[in-house]
Amino acid sequence: MNAQQQVPLRVPFDYVIDSVVPLNGATAPPRQFDEDADFEWVMTVVTRTSPLLTVEVIDGATGRVLMSNPVNIDNFAGTAQLPFPLVEPYVIARSSLLRFRFVDTSGAPNTVQLVLRGYKLYPSNAPAQGASGLIAQD
Amino acid sequence: MSVWQKVQNAGLPLRHALGLWLTHRKLASAAYLPSAQNRQALAGTLPYWYVIPYNLAARQTFEYRVVTSKNFYLLAIMGDSNVGAAAGNFRAQIFDAKRKLRFSDRGVNFANLVGNAQGPAFERALYRFEPLSPILVRVQNVDAAPNSGQIVLYGRVD
Numbered sequence: 001m002n003a004q005q006q007v008p009l010r011v012p013f014d015y016v017i018d019s020v021v022p023l024n025g026a027t028a029p030p031r032q033f034d035e036d037a038d039f040e041w042v043m044t045v046v047t048r049t050s051p052l053l054t055v056e057v058i059d060g061a062t063g064r065v066l067m068s069n070p071v072n073i074d075n076f077a078g079t080a081q082l083p084f085p086l087v088e089p090y091v092i093a094r095s096s097l098l099r100f101r102f103v104d105t106s107g108a109p110n111t112v113q114l115v116l117r118g119y120k121l122y123p124s125n126a127p128a129q130g131a132s133g134l135i136a137q138d
Numbered sequence: 139m140s141v142w143q144k145v146q147n148a149g150l151p152l153r154h155a156l157g158l159w160l161t162h163r164k165l166a167s168a169a170y171l172p173s174a175q176n177r178q179a180l181a182g183t184l185p186y187w188y189v190i191p192y193n194l195a196a197r198q199t200f201e202y203r204v205v206t207s208k209n210f211y212l213l214a215i216m217g218d219s220n221v222g223a224a225a226g227n228f229r230a231q232i233f234d235a236k237r238k239l240r241f242s243d244r245g246v247n248f249a250n251l252v253g254n255a256q257g258p259a260f261e262r263a264l265y266r267f268e269p270l271s272p273i274l275v276r277v278q279n280v281d282a283a284p285n286s287g288q289i290v291l292y293g294r295v296d
Binding site (some may be wrong): 044051066067068069070071072074075076077078079082083084086087088090 | 158171172177180181183184185186187188189190191204213215216217218254255256257260287288290294
């Protein structure tokens with residue numbers, strides 16, 4: 001490891017996306033990431049009223065969609081007991097914006113809470129300072 | 139493991155080991171997940187989900203093709219069915235059309251092929267689809283009832 005490379009201080013953090021999807025309708029709540037630290041996305045968990053729900057993740061900065069088609073919610077996120085691990089954590093830069101587009105096909109209002117579980121990355125030598133620059137890089 | 143401790147995994151600086159952690163298996167879960175050497179290729183990649191939706195009448199076969207835009211590293215296969223994975227009497231077969239490779243010699247029963255997000259069917263070693271590779275999936279419904287759902291190939295792109 002490069003001696004100049006900072007080792008991040010990992011603070012557990014959950015980014016929560018709450019939405020009530022109308023029956024057979026769609027919502028696309030944005031999620032703005034805090035500007036104090038980069039976020040290391042490690043696991044995904046969800047609760048929902050019905051599994052008849054799809055999700056699409058869109059990068060707000062580029063408009064890039066992270067999937068070729070909407071993914072059924074139970075194929076995208078697990079539960080707190082059995083979370084879906086990304087295998088390789090993904091670092092989201094601070095102040096980024098992701099948009100989550102939910103579509104319900106259950107025929108009833110669907111209350112969903114999607115949680116991106118991971119760690120905020122602070123400089124370990126000055127955690128109060130925040131992430132002054134990208135501190136997690138290869 | 140304390141989150142305040144520095145991660146000690148050799149060759150994986152600054153990446154948290156919980157990314158590999160399966161709660162219902164051993165911490166390292168080495169038997170089920172790509173090795174550290176394999177995961178080196180994933181540094182700096184973007185998560186991506188290739189989705190194969192299907193809607194099959196009774197005893198119908200369906201082929202779906204999706205083309206990768208960049209290198210795609212397959213990590214896990216998930217899926218669902220409206221009749222349930224265990225009861226659903228249908229099969230799927232996956233091909234890498236660019237390399238003319240197939241991932242099974244015949245259709246694999248759904249319950250033997252896919253998991254879901256709570257228990258994904260992880261690949262033990264990474265498989266890389268080259269850029270502009272058509273991924274061909276053939277789904278066979280051998281049941282006398284209609285069947286719909288999707289197969290999801292989770293992985294990373296450059």
